[in-house]
Amino acid sequence: MTALKVVSSKFASEIDQELMGSKVGFTLQQLMELAGFSVAQTIQREYPLEQNKNKNEVLIIVGPGNNGGDGLVCARHLKLFGYNPIVYYPIRSKRTPFYGQLVNQLEFFQVPILTEEQSTKWVDYLKPEKTLCIVDAIFGFSFKPPIREPFGSIVAEMHKVEDKIPIVAVDIPTGWDVDEGPVAEPHTTPRVLVSLTVPKPCSKFIKPERTAHYVGGRFIPNHFAEKYGFEPFPYQGTDQVLKL
Numbered sequence: 144m145t146a147l148k149v150v151s152s153k154f155a156s157e158i159d160q161e162l163m164g165s166k167v168g169f170t171l172q173q174l175m176e177l178a179g180f181s182v183a184q185t186i187q188r189e190y191p192l193e194q195n196k197n198k199n200e201v202l203i204i205v206g207p208g209n210n211g212g213d214g215l216v217c218a219r220h221l222k223l224f225g226y227n228p229i230v231y232y233p234i235r236s237k238r239t240p241f242y243g244q245l246v247n248q249l250e251f252f253q254v255p256i257l258t259e260e261q262s263t264k265w266v267d268y269l270k271p272e273k274t275l276c277i278v279d280a281i282f283g284f285s286f287k288p289p290i291r292e293p294f295g296s297i298v299a300e301m302h303k304v305e306d307k308i309p310i311v312a313v314d315i316p317t318g319w320d321v322d323e324g325p326v327a328e329p330h331t332t333p334r335v336l337v338s339l340t341v342p343k344p345c346s347k348f349i350k351p352e353r354t355a356h357y358v359g360g361r362f363i364p365n366h367f368a369e370k371y372g373f374e375p376f377p378y379q380g381t382d383q384v385l386k387l
């Protein structure tokens with residue numbers, strides 16, 4: 144167990160900007176690949192296929208920003224790991240052509256992508272006997288409550304099933320204020336939280352008996368972590384995630 148270290152939403156976005164700025168020069172694509180991969184690796188740790196013989200479906204709910212992009216990448220890696228991911232992507236991002244490319248890759252990997260218009264509703268894919276977990280890749284550190292539609296209704300549906308089907312939250316549990324935690328309705332309570340780069344203040348509100356907490360997104364050198372006031376996380380070997 145490592146002592147919890149957090150950075151505010153303001154610092155989280157500053158870290159992102161610096162990593163992707165002209166001096167350091169990461170691309171969004173590089174960071175998102177590692178972020179999504181670390182979420183898939185967490186799912187493999189928490190819900191290994193060998194221990195869940197009759198379940199292999201993972202429903203990934205994808206939001207309109209970069210948190211959603213992490214979900215699209217995660218879906219591709221889960222497919223490679225032998226899971227059966229299904230993606231629900233109600234509002235497709237047009238921010239950069241990169242999102243379209245991630246969708247093309249999922250089609251290439253034969254991962255189903257559900258849309259709003261479909262006659263079979265996304266909730267029909269939530270089956271406790273089949274669904275191992277739901278990945279909440281709806282909103283990350285840029286979410287500002289109150290939640291707008293269609294995501295308010297989606298989060299309310301997720302809340303209804305969260306005691307039967309575990310939710311794995313990417314970076315921030317959707318509906319939670321990044322700094323204040325679960326102060327607004329609707330919100331979900333995840334079974335697993337994967338904080339990316341460094342936990343945000345809302346992670347202080349998770350209850351360890353209910354929610355396993357991982358850090359992932361292993362892409363910063365030690366001196367950079369120290370500059371932002373947190374100690375580097377002691378990842379083991381080639382692991383992309385660390386259970387806190």
Ligand SMILES: NC(=O)C1=CN([C@@H]2O[C@H](COP(=O)(O)OP(=O)(O)OC[C@H]3O[C@@H](n4cnc5c(N)ncnc54)[C@H](O)[C@@H]3O)[C@@H](O)[C@H]2O)[C@H](O)CC1
Pocket residue numbers: 158159171174175178206207208209210211212213281282283284285286287288289290291292294313314315339340341360
């Ligand atoms: N360094 C890292 O750790 C990396 C993190 N990544 C992930 O990126 C997100 C942050 O992404 P960003 O695009 O800034 O924001 P969000 O995905 O949180 O959402 C923006 C999106 O949401 C809309 N929105 C905001 N508030 C609301 C609301 N109340 N109702 C409806 N819609 C809302 C807004 O309009 C935008 O469209 C971070 O958390 C990580 O998951 C990257 O992968 C890079 C590496």
Ligand SMILES: [K+]
Pocket residue numbers: 210279280281282283312313314315316317
């Ligand atoms: K999320």
